[in-house]
Every structure is written in C-alpha cells, then in structure tokens.
Amino acid sequence: MVALVMGVSAMFAFNGSAAAEKYSSDSIWSVDYSTAESMKIIDLTGDGVNDLFIQNPNNVIIFDETGKTIFTQNFSGVKSTMGDVDGDGVEDVVIFQTDAPRVGIISKGEFSPIHTDSSNVGIFPSRNAIIKFESGTQIILGDTGGTVVSFSPQGALLWQIQMGTEELRGMDDARINGKIHLAVASHSGDFGIIDGNGAILWMNKTEQLRRMRSYDLFGDGTSEILTGGEYGEFAIWNGGEGTRIFVNGMGQPVSEIRTAEINGDPSSIEIIVGGKDGGLWALDANGKELWSHTVADKVTEIVGVDFDDDGRQEVVIGDDAGEVIIFSPDGTRASLKDYSAGITRIDEGRLGNERVLVVSDMAQLEVQKVAHNEIPGFQFTPILVGLIVSAAIIAVAWILATMPKKPEMKVSIQDKSRESLEAERRMIKESIADVERLRQSGEVVGDAYLARLKRLRADLAENETAFKEQKFPIKVETIQCPNCGGMLELGMDKCEYCGHVVLT
Numbered sequence: 001m002v003a004l005v006m007g008v009s010a011m012f013a014f015n016g017s018a019a020a021e022k023y024s025s026d027s028i029w030s031v032d033y034s035t036a037e038s039m040k041i042i043d044l045t046g047d048g049v050n051d052l053f054i055q056n057p058n059n060v061i062i063f064d065e066t067g068k069t070i071f072t073q074n075f076s077g078v079k080s081t082m083g084d085v086d087g088d089g090v091e092d093v094v095i096f097q098t099d100a101p102r103v104g105i106i107s108k109g110e111f112s113p114i115h116t117d118s119s120n121v122g123i124f125p126s127r128n129a130i131i132k133f134e135s136g137t138q139i140i141l142g143d144t145g146g147t148v149v150s151f152s153p154q155g156a157l158l159w160q161i162q163m164g165t166e167e168l169r170g171m172d173d174a175r176i177n178g179k180i181h182l183a184v185a186s187h188s189g190d191f192g193i194i195d196g197n198g199a200i201l202w203m204n205k206t207e208q209l210r211r212m213r214s215y216d217l218f219g220d221g222t223s224e225i226l227t228g229g230e231y232g233e234f235a236i237w238n239g240g241e242g243t244r245i246f247v248n249g250m251g252q253p254v255s256e257i258r259t260a261e262i263n264g265d266p267s268s269i270e271i272i273v274g275g276k277d278g279g280l281w282a283l284d285a286n287g288k289e290l291w292s293h294t295v296a297d298k299v300t301e302i303v304g305v306d307f308d309d310d311g312r313q314e315v316v317i318g319d320d321a322g323e324v325i326i327f328s329p330d331g332t333r334a335s336l337k338d339y340s341a342g343i344t345r346i347d348e349g350r351l352g353n354e355r356v357l358v359v360s361d362m363a364q365l366e367v368q369k370v371a372h373n374e375i376p377g378f379q380f381t382p383i384l385v386g387l388i389v390s391a392a393i394i395a396v397a398w399i400l401a402t403m404p405k406k407p408e409m410k411v412s413i414q415d416k417s418r419e420s421l422e423a424e425r426r427m428i429k430e431s432i433a434d435v436e437r438l439r440q441s442g443e444v445v446g447d448a449y450l451a452r453l454k455r456l457r458a459d460l461a462e463n464e465t466a467f468k469e470q471k472f473p474i475k476v477e478t479i480q481c482p483n484c485g486g487m488l489e490l491g492m493d494k495c496e497y498c499g500h501v502v503l504t
Contacts, residue, residue: 009386022335022373023307023326028356029067030366038080039360041349045070046069046090050350052358053093054365055080060095062109065352067367075099083130085137085153096128096141101140103151114139114492121147127171131182133196142168143223146186150198159198164190170212170227174239176201178221183239185212191227193239202242207231213257214239217285218268219267224285226271227256234273235373236287248289252277260304261330262290264312272315280317282331292329297321301346307372318343323357336357336370373474418472421463428460437494 038055054064077098085092093106101113122143129140139151144167150158164186174183192203208230214223223239236246256274268285282290297320304313322339324337336489341362373439438444483500
C-alpha cells in the first residue's frame with residue numbers, strides 16, 4: 001500500500017497535475033463571433049496602438065483596444081493575409097474572395113478593390129500571401145486546385161504556376177541564403193520553393209499534407225520547411241536544397257505546427273507539433289523530442305508566450321474540446337480555461353495598456369488578462385502528502401502487527417465434580433470418534449482433520465490432568481464388540497478389529 005501511495009504521489013508531482021505554476025484569467029471584453037479563421041493583434045491604423053483583426057469565411061472585423069469596431073465588412077468565402085503592400089510602414093490586409101471584386105486591400109480602416117485578371121484562379125480561395133521578394137512586393141493567390149498566381153500591388157499579373165492538384169495547405173515566405181522566396185504546399189503532397197520570377201527552385205512530393213510551415217530554425221539565413229502529413233509523418237527539409245533532414249511518424253494526422261522559444265537559447269528555436277487525436281510534442285530544431293503530452297481533442301492552435309519574462313516561452317494550446325491549456329518550458333501542464341465550443345484561434349499581445357490573450361472559439365471572441373502565479377515547491381506537495389499517508393499506513397500496520405493475540409476461549413474444567421469430569425471425558429471421546437468417522441468418509445481430510453484431532457487430544461489431556469488434581473481415579477471405560485469380542489474405548493462407533501458398527 002505504501003508503494004502504491006508513493007507511486008501515485010510521484011505521478012501527480014511529475015506529470016504536471018500539481019504544477020508549480022498556476023495561471024488565472026479575467027475577461028476584459030468579449031463579442032459573439034463564429035468560426036474565426038484568422039486573428040491577429042497588430043496596428044492596422046498607423047496610430048501606434050495595436051488593434052485586433054479577426055476574419056471568418058464571410059466577414060472581416062477590426063476592433064480597437066476597447067472592443068469598439070473600427071472596420072467591418074462582409075465578404076464571400078474570404079481568405080486574408082497581412083503585410084505592408086504600399087510601403088507606408090503600416091500593415092495592410094489583403095483579402096481574396098469568391099465574389100467580385102476578387103482581391104482587395106484594407107488599409108487604415110478603408111477597403112479598396114484591386115482590379116486583377118484573376119479569372120484563371122479557381123473560384124474557391126485557399127491561401128494568399130504578401131511576399132517581399134528582392135525584386136519587389138507581390139500579392140500571391142492560391143486556390144483549391146493548386147493554382148498559384150502572383151500580382152503586383154497594382155493588380156498586374158506577374159506569373160502563374162501549378163503546385164499539385166488539390167487545395168493549397170501552406171503558403172509562407174522562406175529565406176534562401178538570406179533572400180526571400182515563396183514556400184508553397186498542396187494537400188496532394190506536392191511542395192516546393194519558388195523565386196520572385198515564378199521559377200521553381202525545387203519541388204518534392206510526400207504523403208498528403210495537412211500543414212506546412214517555414215522557419216529559419218538556426219538563424220543561418222536559410223529556412224527549414226516543416227511538413228505534417230495526413231498519416232502522421234512530420235518532416236524537416238532543408239529550404240535551400242529540398243533534402244529531408246529529419247522525419248518521424250507521430251501516430252496520428254498532424255493538425256498544427258508552430259515554433260516557440262522554450263529552452264532560452266536564442267540561437268535556435270523549438271518546434272511544437274499538434275495532432276488530430278490530441279497528441280502534442282515539443283521538439284528541438286533537430287527533431288529530438290523534449291517532452292510530449294496528450295490533450296482532450298484535436299490540437300487547433302499553438303502559441304508561444306513568455307508569461308514570466310524569463311526568456312523562455314510557455315506554450316498555449318487550444319483544442320477542439322474547448323480547452324485552453326498552458327505548458328511551461330519543461331512540459332508542466334496547467335489548465336487556463338474551458339470554453340463551450342472548440343477553439344479556433346489564439347493570439348497574444350498588447351491592447352492598450354494591457355498585455356492580453358485573445359481566444360476565439362466557434363461562437364465568440366474573448367479578450368482576457370492572464371495572471372501567472374508561481375508557487376515555489378508546490379509541485380512536490382503530492383510527495384509530502386504521500387509521505388504523510390504512508391506514515392499513517394505504517395503506524396496502523398505496526399499497531400495491528402504488535403497487538404497481542406486474543407486469548408482463545410476455553411471452558412475451564414478445574415474445580416468440577418467427578419461426575420461432570422466423567423461426562424466431559426465421555427463427550428471428548430465421542431467427539432474424537434466423530435472426527436475419525438468423518439475422516440473415513442472423506443468429509444474431513446488433511447490439515448483440518450489433524451488440527452481438530454490435536455485440539456480434542458489436548459482437551460482430553462486437560463481432562464485427565466483435572467482428574468489427577470482432584471485425586472479422582474481415572475476409570476477407562478470400555479465396551480466389547482458384539483461381533484468379534486474385541487475391547488473398544490467408550491465412544492467408538494466402529495470396531496477397530498472387525499469393522500463392525502457398534503451402537504452405544
């Protein structure tokens with residue numbers, strides 16, 4: 001029992017259930033907003049104060065820090081991206097939708113369409129990006145059929161390529177020897193690197209892809225391409241050559257890939273991989289596992305946040321069950337909040353004077369202030385509790401083990417009359433005869449027979465001792481077998497010589 005108690009205590013102490021860090025949140029403001037696909041805390045007005053951008057398939061809204069709407073407009077099947085298109089130092093939002101105008105820019109709270117010849121792009125937008133190539137800024141559009149088209153900020157068609165045959169699942173900028181390129185991936189498993197002229201530097205094909213990200217993991221000026229497959233393959237590729245430098249099967253479809261600085265070494269960043277079945281892995285830049293956990297449902301969002309300003313980021317996870325969970329850099333788990341619907345987007349930053357965490361689930365958007373509370377030594381409280389319980393178990397066991405045995409109840413046969421001693425002697429002999437009969441019939445065998453017989457013989461010896469102490473003569477009572485004439489002690493019901501049944 002002590003081993004069991006200490007084992008459970010150790011499990012709670014080291015699996016994060018009794019974390020030394022705790023988090024709490026207070027809601028600042030919230031609004032109803034369903035199925036958000038994109039969300040970002042960023043200055044979109046140029047006033048030096050961050051705003052909150054959020055977009056779902058049919059709407060775009062920009063809020064100020066108090067929750068007041070700066071911009072809102074409905075679109076159709078819209079995809080969005082951000083970047084400084086016009087070079088004024090303020091981030092713009094480029095939208096790509098199914099209806100006309102197909103492409104437009106939201107700049108400082110104003111929407112302006114871009115007249116492009118986008119008829120050669122499928123009617124279902126999949127991805128878009130603003131890429132600042134060495135030759136200039138380009139607006140990249142991608143559809144659900146794998147078509148990739150580039151336009152100038154003025155809407156002039158620059159180039160077009162085909163990347164696979166299914167919807168684009170990744171579109172990101174990638175550095176090759178310090179120069180910006182475009183990384184693109186299709187659900188069909190085709191992915192590669194494209195330069196500013198639309199030339200393909202390399203293209204590979206792997207299993208069907210759910211996610212592709214581009215990060216310069218080592219800060220050497222060349223990005224690594226991270227891919228996650230429908231059948232659980234996670235791989236790291238050299239962005240300059242297209243060679244695979246790491247691969248591992250995660251055992252479930254990869255639903256999200258992000259990075260976080262969890263070891264405090266700025267020379268490299270760590271990778272956080274989420275699975276469709278709730279798997280979560282933290283890997284170093286070379287793919288070595290640092291820790292792993294499981295959450296309740298599909299991992300839908302991963303964000304790195306340094307809550308305690310120690311140079312190492314905590315990992316905020318949102319899942320399809322509506323849970324928001326924070327993992328410390330060493331993998332210690334702490335629950336933040338549960339929502340009634342699956343989490344779609346999470347972002348962190350400053351809104352006004354507050355550092356906030358913004359969480360969007362399938363039904364609403366909530367801006368909240370998160371408090372980080374470190375409780376020194378709290379992690380090992382379960383060990384202390386286990387020791388106290390174990391000490392109590394040992395104390396009870398010692399008391400039970402050292403407790404004197406309960407004396408066996410016996411009827412004293414001392415100071416009795418001769419008649420009562422003779423009656424008791426006859427009763428004991430009859431009991432001995434009964435045990436012998438039961439043994440011969442097979443009803444009492446082995447140790448039970450020997451134990452019972454030993455007890456009765458001891459009672460008989462005590463009876464004889466009582467006779468002697470009372471100075472009564474002991475008369476051995478016998479009967480004669482009516483069949484063979486053999487002499488038998490009184491109480492026997494079967495002759496030991498001929499086997500004849502004797503009735504007494």
